[in-house]
Amino acid sequence: MNYNDVSELIQQFILTSPLNTVNELGELQIYEAPLVAVAAADDELFERLKAEEAVGPQHMLPSEWLPGAKAVIAYFLPFSERVRQANHKQGVAATEWLYGRIEGEQLSVVLRQHLLAALQAAGCQAMAPSLDQRFAVTQRRSNWSERHVAFVAGLGTFSLSRSMITQKGSAGRFGSVIVDLPLEPTPRPYHEIDEYCTKCGACILRCPPLAITEAGKDNAVCSDYLDRVLARFRPRYGCGKCQTGVPCEHQIPVRPRG
Incomplete structure (x- = not known):
């Protein structure tokens, strides 16, 4: 099984x-x-994710999840235009977005399971950290960040809102699987962690709880707001205003000519 097969x-x-x-x-x-990308399991950037200013020392290496790991398969599932357009309105998240956030992640879970079954049927050892009993989130920091893994694999870079900007924008969901199959890494076409972000500030104006400023995003303010949305729309929750109605919604934004 090679990259094309997996993709x-x-x-x-x-x-x-x-x-x-x-x-x-x-x-x-x-x-x-x-979008699908592959990172080498021993890529030095995984070690750097353990830095306090990145994800933190609790972030586990691919080899800590799966001894003998050779590659990490990362994917981005871009929301459809209808989901994105519905969320352009100001205020609380659109119903379409709430379904996309929750039912969409449920689909991503099934995708991981489907991918694991196919890899294992091909004779590979594979696992998905987010489905593992060791997966944990403590003080809003996880021991496996799908967004940071996507960065390592070459899928995209971070924005001012801490969303990931990919070739198909930032509105969507990420997932990953670790495998002992020696897949060839895909190119990482950037050098800086925020290379695709133009710092236009559109996401600042879109944020309902005012969690985003020119200095970045206050994750605690964002999380508290999502808790209030969950209380109102349980079992669904979400926001996504910083990922919709902005230049990076469905593409890498074009930088203004200087």
Whole structure:
């Protein structure tokens, strides 16, 4: 099994799964075609994620999750135009976005399971940290950050709002699987952690709880707001205003000519 096999497996699963359609919302399609990338399990950037200013010392290396790990498969599931457009309105998250956030992540969980089964059937050892009993989030810091893993794999860079900007924008969900298959790493076409962000400030104006400033994002303010949304719309929650109605919603933003 090579990169093309893995990419095709992910693409076909998302584009054909009935879980990618929300019937009660007029057959709403949650995701468009995914992006897939691969990082070497021993990439030095994984070690650097243990720094306090990155994710933190609790962040586990691929080899700590899976002894003998050779590669990390990372993917980005971009929300459909209908999900994104619905969330352009100001105020609380659109119903379509709430379904995309929760039902969309449920689909991502099933995708991980599908990918693991296929890899294991091909004779590989594979695991998904977010599905493992060791996975934990303490004081808003996890021991496996899907966004940071996506950065290492070359999928995108961070924005002022701490979202990830990919070739298909920032509105979507990330996931990953670790495998002992020696897949060839995909290119990482950037050097800086925020290289794709133009610092235009559009996300600052979009943020309902005012968690974003020119200095960055206050994760505690954002998290407290999401708790209030959950209390109102349980079992669903979400916001995504900083990922929609902004230049980086569905593409890498174009920098203004200086």
